[in-house]
């Protein structure tokens with residue numbers, strides 16, 4: 250989603266701003282722009298579409314100036330046109346914004362009533378005008394921003410440039426992330442440490458409601474009550490190198506292939522291999538009093554949570570509520586004492602999930618956060634941080650973050666079960682052994698890449714695809730359908746296998762491939778019966794199972810994918826691989842933009 254970079258520099262900044270935007274490109278965006286302060290005026294260059302278009306504009310019309318702001322926009326209000334691209338500017342100020350100004354309509358009416366002309370359809374532009382009015386009335390930049398911030402409802406990260414003050418920028422955050430970077434004789438603003446990786450590793454994370462004035466000498470930070478505050482400067486581990494694709498054609502494929510390693514890395518923090526015990530990064534966090542678990546997440550993370558519900562209930566016998574984050578706050582959820590909310594988010598910044606976290610916290614729930622960015626807002630606001638160690642995930646369609654989330658959640662379920670006295674030492678040993686087998690089993694699953702690629706054409710031609718599964722394979726069916734929708738734009742739905750006969754079976758004909766996820770085991774026969782109901786109606790089935798399953802039921806299938814035989818606990822991790830690879834190869838066959846699919850953003854920082 251939107252990316253912000255700002256530099257108060259000692260030398261021209263346009264190239265470095267563009268480089269910062271490139272580092273944020275993976276988040277997904279649909280237009281971009283840069284503004285600098287030059288010789289007493291504000292200059293802007295903007296372009297719709299990819300950064301290459303902005304680079305072309307800059308090449309034709311270079312942008313001097315050593316203080317500037319830059320933005321990649323994922324449109325929420327107004328189409329992805331050049332005119333709606335940020336920065337938005339008046340004669341006095343230019344401004345970039347991440348988030349949504351929810352009260353922009355009355356503010357806009359108020360501004361137009363005062364005779365101001367707004368040029369874009371965005372919610373953002375009102376902020377530029379509100380600040381500009383104050384500046385035009387003679388206020389200093391910091392005073393102007395301080396007076397405007399309380400008028401804004403919604404969520405924002407802002408970076409603001411002033412025509413008459415080319416030596417400073419003002420930033421602010423509420424609900425959307427913003428960091429300050431400290432250089433040598435230069436200071437920066439960025440959406441995250443990655444954006445500033447080539448400039449500095451010295452990073453301070455702004456807290457909710459903070460605003461900041463940066464100059465070449467450093468930063469003056471204020472809290473929401475306008476008191477000067479210090480925010481600790483941390484050394485970010487993100488290197489200046491752009492994350493590379495290695496030998497792979499797409500980030501998504503590289504990330505699918507990284508899964509054995511990153512799952513092993515993640516498990517290291519949650520398993521004591523010698524003692525054969527599960528553990529947590531904060532070992533003395535008391536789980537014994539937890540009486541109820543609420544899991545809240547969005548998209549792929551939600552499906553990881555759905556798998557975890559099965560595990561928490563099975564191992565720990567603790568009831569689990571599961572909610573899509575954007576719905577959670579709006580159904581008056583009952584949160585009793587002794588409740589643990591688990592939020593799951595790759596970025597740790599997903600606005601819907603963050604809002605749910607804050608709501609639950611205000612109701613006295615303990616919060617555990619399964620996130621891939623340990624410096625993220627969720628990580629900082631949680632009582633129990635449960636990091637995944639997947640490394641930067643650049644492909645918009647989540648893959649390695651998902652399997653790492655599953656690894657963490659399996660270990661958490663076992664920890665909870667032990668704390669509740671529901672896990673014998675023998676059971677715990679067995680869980681540790683099975684989880685430890687996951688990296689090798691993931692490798693085994695990757696070995697089928699070529700055969701999956703070979704069958705992709707049979708799905709690529711379809712208009713609709715169904716995925717079926719039972720038990721923990723049901724969330725995998727949902728995840729498989731989501732992956733296919735996201736990157737190949739084929740309409741796909743996941744169903745609990747047993748639900749087919751209650752409606753969706755009406756969709757079956759020979760034009761709708763049905764992908765059945767059914768490892769051999771206790772649920773196999775029932776799922777295969779549902780599969781046969783599909784075949785009896787002319788449906789063409791692709792069966793994903795292990796050798797035994799394929800032998801038993803593969804005969805009349807359009808195709809089969811054979812996975813290594815694994816324990817049911819790690820089956821969701823292993824079976825994630827073929828559904829990811831199938832979606833990937835179908836998308837490649839269709840020629841879509843695999844890493845940055847249309848309309849999607851990576852870190853979804855608006856509600």
Ligand code: HGA
Pocket residue numbers: 250251252322323324325326327333346347348349350371372373854855
């Ligand atoms: N609401 C603003 C910014 C959108 C945003 O933050 N996207 O990530 C707009 O539509 O321009």
